[in-house]
Amino acid sequence: MDTKVQSALNEQIRAELHSAYLYLGMSAHFSEQNFDGFAHWMKLQADEEVEHAMKLYAHVLRCGGHVELKAVEAPPKKLGSPLSVFQAALAHEKKITGMIHELFDLAREKDDYATELELQWFVNEQVEEEENAGRAVEQLKMAGESTAALLMLDHRFGERGG
Numbered sequence: 001m002d003t004k005v006q007s008a009l010n011e012q013i014r015a016e017l018h019s020a021y022l023y024l025g026m027s028a029h030f031s032e033q034n035f036d037g038f039a040h041w042m043k044l045q046a047d048e049e050v051e052h053a054m055k056l057y058a059h060v061l062r063c064g065g066h067v068e069l070k071a072v073e074a075p076p077k078k079l080g081s082p083l084s085v086f087q088a089a090l091a092h093e094k095k096i097t098g099m100i101h102e103l104f105d106l107a108r109e110k111d112d113y114a115t116e117l118e119l120q121w122f123v124n125e126q127v128e129e130e131e132n133a134g135r136a137v138e139q140l141k142m143a144g145e146s147t148a149a150l151l152m153l154d155h156r157f158g159e160r161g162g
């Protein structure tokens with residue numbers, strides 16, 4: 001495996017685990033605020049991020065590369081309203097999309113067809129990730145300051161399946 005591709009994949013493994021940590025922190029924040037539905041949504045999101053990291057981890061090993069696990073930074077200590085938390089999640093997903101696209105470009109440049117194919121799944125996944133977080137932001141904007149609307153959304157988000 002090309003060393004540049006390998007190091008970018010290892011960096012992406014770190015970024016996916018950081019996403020998991022970020023969403024787990026958001027889930028805890030919502031649990032503490034008694035928003036159990038938002039907490040459930042974020043916990044499932046955190047679980048998905050670990051799966052993303054493990055998908056890349058397996059890919060590096062299958063291609064004979066070296067997995068280098070890096071330090072994962074802590075998530076923010078303080079979080080705000082549901083709207084601000086989901087806005088932060090959307091901004092984070094946009095950043096991750098940019099990283100996946102750069103990684104895709106690099107795999108192409110290095111003629112690493114296997115990595116390019118592996119990354120196609122991630123390109124699609126990021127469309128879904130931005131769509132889900134974006135929808136949540138729009139719905140929370142509509143709820144505004146209404147406690148009844150927020151509780152209704154909390155209930156709805158609690159129905160998210162794995």
Ligand code: OFO
Pocket residue numbers: 016019048049052092093096125126129
């Ligand atoms: Fe792994 O998709 Fe979000 O970060």
